[in-house]
Amino acid sequence: MSVSAYHQHTVGGPAIFAGLGLHTGEHVRVSIRPAGPDAGITFVRTDVRDRDNAVRVSPEAVVKTQLGTVIGNDAGVTVSTIEHLMAAMAALSIDNAVVELDGPELPILDGSAQPFIEILDRVGRRRQEAARRYIELLDTVEVVEGDKRASLSPSEQFEVAFEIKFDAAPIGTQRVDLVVDEESFREELADCRTFGFVREVEALRAIGLARGGSIDNAVVLDGDRILNPEGLRRPDEFVRHKALDAVGDLYVLGMPILGRFDGLYAGHGLNNLVVRALMANPDAWRVRTWTQELAQAV
Template identity: 55%
Template sequence: MTNVRRQTTLNSATVCAGIELHGGNHTRLAMRPAPVGTGLVFVRTDITDRDNRILVEPDAVSDVKNCTTLENAAGVEVSTIEHLLAALAASGIDNLIMELDGRELPALDGSAEPFLKLIERVGLKRQEAPRRYVEVLRPVEVRKGKAFARIVPATRLELSVSIDFEDEAIGQQKVEIVPDVRAFRDRLASARTFARLHEVAALQAAGLSKGGSLENAIIVDGDKILNPEGLRFADEFVRHKALDLLGDLYLGGPILGRVETHASGHGLNHDLLMALYGTQGAWRFVSMNGEELLPEIDSPSRLQSVSA
């Protein structure tokens, strides 16, 4: 998430395909360049009888259980978007059309690295319009039991993420990172999603994780890692939590602030965004020139209706 002055899209289209983590179906994702001011937009190409466009914005979130799901007014959904959004955030992409022929993005290897490689393969295109940042002006915090998420003012996006699991293979872990594209590539992108073995059966009984396997997730059983290849990092679990946080935050666009979380997940990450945007005087839109940007002339996002 390097602070850049101008909006950005892809140089050209790029495509990937694979199995959905939860639905188990085969899906295809095509990412296409988009004009200034488009924002990030999913298009469900398999839906033809109603509005199939879903804007990436905080108030489009319809579900945060096990993954982040967006839904438009016509009831069309897209889910498990957080890994792709993390790659878009780190790369600094503002405008993009993402065509998907199913409800859920392909899981690929369970990390954001395949998405980042697709982006880097085609490259970025700078556009002739100022990039809009959300500058945090005062602290905002949300809590749920021992878990919390807070955001405080800073001149760049900074993440401090900690977790505490009873499972011996996970335990207590913490990571701090300024997630520019280099740090993201080296430290977060390849960190995979994970689940405890006892959770897998419950997820499958609930009709989820139909496409989950050791090929796209880390499976933990107490003090054991069931994946034959082991971990990519000793603290891969907290790195993936930071990856998820980065993706969830990007629902509201690029943020200038320090975000600290403990034992957080998609739900609390989203609660923090909604608390930030719902708190008068806690934020404003700015460019990298320090110029305040008026929301009504900058973006089609429904965040325009929230008074800063």
């Protein structure tokens, strides 16, 4: 079904899949189910039965941002690595859904958002009789940490710009700047994979991370060599994946953005800080609907 800018949407039916978590290495089964209008996106840990096992997505629900976005509730229940699925749902205009999983981390699949797009495409989306709300930027909000920066600023459309710089020859300095809608996300960002360096793997595994990581679900670099036999999907796959992450991290707002995101050497932590800074500055944004704009134009 085609998407409507005026209405909220949910998934057309249960979308069921399974896979390994990037950091835990655990096999997890997932079911994405429809939810009612204004419900937002809620993750439910079906393996947790002794306390509240539902975690509704919001900026405040983000409890950790080391190499991924982790959300949690007041009962201490967490769900890790939500950003790729969140990016896919943002791109496909899925406003309301319940994501049930029987483990602590979403499957990483191939390290990009493409498998999630394909999973959601199989069940389609259903229009709901409720107005879709947008966060419209009225002023610029910025957070800075050393040489890293992230900002949100006014724009008539959702734009994402990102710049990264690494010493590794396959990466160097890369920049991407594009209007993000369903078409551009599918064509420009969805298939770009997460990446990491061999030298970091042992240290990460020592602290319980990257236990499920491999060349099957990430671009892996050893110095200036890319270890994946198939190579890169795009010459600038690295920065495009960072932009993909930003799309997912911004969608914890629960509404699409009418505005521009700029990230310089940023990551999940700074992405969430700029979201929180926006929420803390109510004069910098307002909630709009397309129906309001149409009424004003008449």
